[in-house]
Amino acid sequence: MATGIADxxxxxxRACLNCSGQFDDLFCACVMKVLNGEHCIRRxxxxxxxxxxxxKAPFLGSIVKGVVCQEISLADGRVQGVTLLSPPDVIGNPLxxxxxxxxxxxxxxxxxxxxxxxxxxxxxxxxxxxxRFLEMKLSDLERARNWLTVLGRRSSxxxxxxxxxxxxxxxxxxxxxxxxxxxxxxxxxTRERIGAFLGMTMETVSREFTHLERKGVLSARGSRVIKIxxxxxxxxxxxxxxxxGTID
Amino acid sequence: MATGIADxxxxxxRACLNCSGQFDDLFCACVMKVLNGEHCIRRxxxxxxxxxxxxKAPFLGSIVKGVVCQEISLADGRVQGVTLLSPPDVIGNPLxxxxxxxxxxxxxxxxxxxxxxxxxxxxxxxxxxxxRFLEMKLSDLERARNWLTVLGRRSSxxxxxxxxxxxxxxxxxxxxxxxxxxxxxxxxxTRERIGAFLGMTMETVSREFTHLERKGVLSARGSRVIKIxxxxxxxxxxxxxxxxGTID
DNA sequence: CGTAGAATTGATATATATCAAGCCTAGTGG
DNA sequence: CCACTAGGCTTGATATATATCAATTCTACG
Numbered sequence: 001m002a003t004g005i006a007d008x009x010x011x012x013x014r015a016c017l018n019c020s021g022q023f024d025d026l027f028c029a030c031v032m033k034v035l036n037g038e039h040c041i042r043r044x045x046x047x048x049x050x051x052x053x054x055x056k057a058p059f060l061g062s063i064v065k066g067v068v069c070q071e072i073s074l075a076d077g078r079v080q081g082v083t084l085l086s087p088p089d090v091i092g093n094p095l096x097x098x099x100x101x102x103x104x105x106x107x108x109x110x111x112x113x114x115x116x117x118x119x120x121x122x123x124x125x126x127x128x129x130x131x132r133f134l135e136m137k138l139s140d141l142e143r144a145r146n147w148l149t150v151l152g153r154r155s156s157x158x159x160x161x162x163x164x165x166x167x168x169x170x171x172x173x174x175x176x177x178x179x180x181x182x183x184x185x186x187x188x189x190t191r192e193r194i195g196a197f198l199g200m201t202m203e204t205v206s207r208e209f210t211h212l213e214r215k216g217v218l219s220a221r222g223s224r225v226i227k228i229x230x231x232x233x234x235x236x237x238x239x240x241x242x243x244x245g246t247i248d
Numbered sequence: 249m250a251t252g253i254a255d256x257x258x259x260x261x262r263a264c265l266n267c268s269g270q271f272d273d274l275f276c277a278c279v280m281k282v283l284n285g286e287h288c289i290r291r292x293x294x295x296x297x298x299x300x301x302x303x304k305a306p307f308l309g310s311i312v313k314g315v316v317c318q319e320i321s322l323a324d325g326r327v328q329g330v331t332l333l334s335p336p337d338v339i340g341n342p343l344x345x346x347x348x349x350x351x352x353x354x355x356x357x358x359x360x361x362x363x364x365x366x367x368x369x370x371x372x373x374x375x376x377x378x379x380r381f382l383e384m385k386l387s388d389l390e391r392a393r394n395w396l397t398v399l400g401r402r403s404s405x406x407x408x409x410x411x412x413x414x415x416x417x418x419x420x421x422x423x424x425x426x427x428x429x430x431x432x433x434x435x436x437x438t439r440e441r442i443g444a445f446l447g448m449t450m451e452t453v454s455r456e457f458t459h460l461e462r463k464g465v466l467s468a469r470g471s472r473v474i475k476i477x478x479x480x481x482x483x484x485x486x487x488x489x490x491x492x493g494t495i496d
Numbered sequence: 497c498g499t500a501g502a503a504t505t506g507a508t509a510t511a512t513a514t515c516a517a518g519c520c521t522a523g524t525g526g
Numbered sequence: 527c528c529a530c531t532a533g534g535c536t537t538g539a540t541a542t543a544t545a546t547c548a549a550t551t552c553t554a555c556g
Contacts, residue, residue: 072393072394072396072397074397074401074402074487075487078397078401078402079401080396080397080400080401081400082393082396083393093386093390095383095386100390100393101393123382124375127372130378130382133382134371134378134381134382134385135343137382137385137386137389138341138343138385140389141385141388141389141392142341142348144389144392144393144396145320145330145331145348145349145392146320147396148320148328148330148392148395148396148399149320149322149326149328151396151399151400151447152328152329152399152444152445152446152447153322153326153327153328153447154322154326155543155544156543156544190501190502190503191502191503191504192502196400198400199399199400199401200544200545201544201545201546202502202503203503203504203505203544203545203546203547204543204544204545205503206503206504206505207504207505207544209503209504210504210505220503221503221504221552222502222503222504222551222552222553223503223552223553224502239322239323403511403512404511404512438533438534438535439534439535439536440534440535448512448513449512449513449514450534450535450536451512451513451514451515451535451536451537452511452512452513453535454535454536454537455512455536455537457535457536458536458537469520469535469536470519470520470521470534470535470536471520471521471535472534
């Protein structure tokens, strides 16, 4: 990459080279020094509602541990899943007092929290932090727009395949425990929530799992741990090809 | 708003108070001074393809005049509309050399263009510019996520109503010319492209215009200039209520 | 082992896509 | 100035994907 930013200080982005990153690569030791103790760690149990759409956001923070989901609700109760967050994703928007999303812990979660003021200070004082945050938000934007193609233009099988691949990329594969080489992905959400992300019903999600199973791509029967037999094929169905040209 | 950023220098965001904004509120006179002549204006005819998805982006720039659309294509030719751009929206991503979208001029368009290096310099040197850009991208992100609810959870009538309201908000109402008080919105896109934005076919778009017409909400017969009889009702159908709680 | 929530499966309904025809409308050239 | 044309729009008939409603069945957990 030879962009203007890259030429200057993009090395400082993904992981701060000036320090051994404490907590994670957003709040590294350099950032912590400027922050000077103005922070706290909050913990949430699985299922805990961290923020409510439209209400005052309780804090700004970066996830240290666990998985979180953000959803938007319509007036009549319809729900659209928006993002799955994992470390070091940011919860909250420094430009808004109110949360735009309902934010729910999907596992045991820890968040490194700072005040909006402290966040503003970091953004203002630290080129490194500012760049890293901009980088995160630009890639959030790209992912959200790619997701539009999923909801607008893909069939239910394609959508489900897309979600499984993205979850695998985001949360990683699980190790089976027994010494086999099989690929497992743990989906941290119910079929209903999968449906909320994919704009379809729980029943259709279930049926599409069955279809993918009959095709020999994966197995998910009644469980949230998915065994993947043919990851390449799954990527193809999803319309994702990370080995070559970026299709999505 | 009493966020950390607002406390500091958000006044400089939406319109620079230090200068009389030349061109627009992104490239104000202050920015121009730092830029020191390193820019050019590019013009495009309606229908011109400004950038192609996956190929090297020709420039970074801010729209000065006209309307532009960004679309994502799938391998098999399906197209998803992503954004409608109008002044002073930014074309291009300072962190990528390649365009993520196919970018098309919908009218006569002028773009204030600078090099990626110059863009990086502005981002680095000018807190004002940097904040404004972050602000733009955070609101792009919010709009993209709200659009997810449109594609994932709304019926075709609701989707169409949503699009009309958003276009009206973005591009503004047209004045009828004759002295009537009627509201007109000029849609800068064909039914097919409307469909690409809404994840539906041209035919369904057309049918839903007819439905809205039968309901007495608007009239669009065969034309891109839409007459709106009941804007409030349109907003209600769209699930947008800008006079009160933010629903979308 | 029993229970409750989650997941699957089936039958049917419905919204939207697809295919196909015809109709407007703006722009062109005689 | 008017008829012609091409692209865009509308409308209809039909097909199809997905939703909805309704039982079971599975799984994790007490």
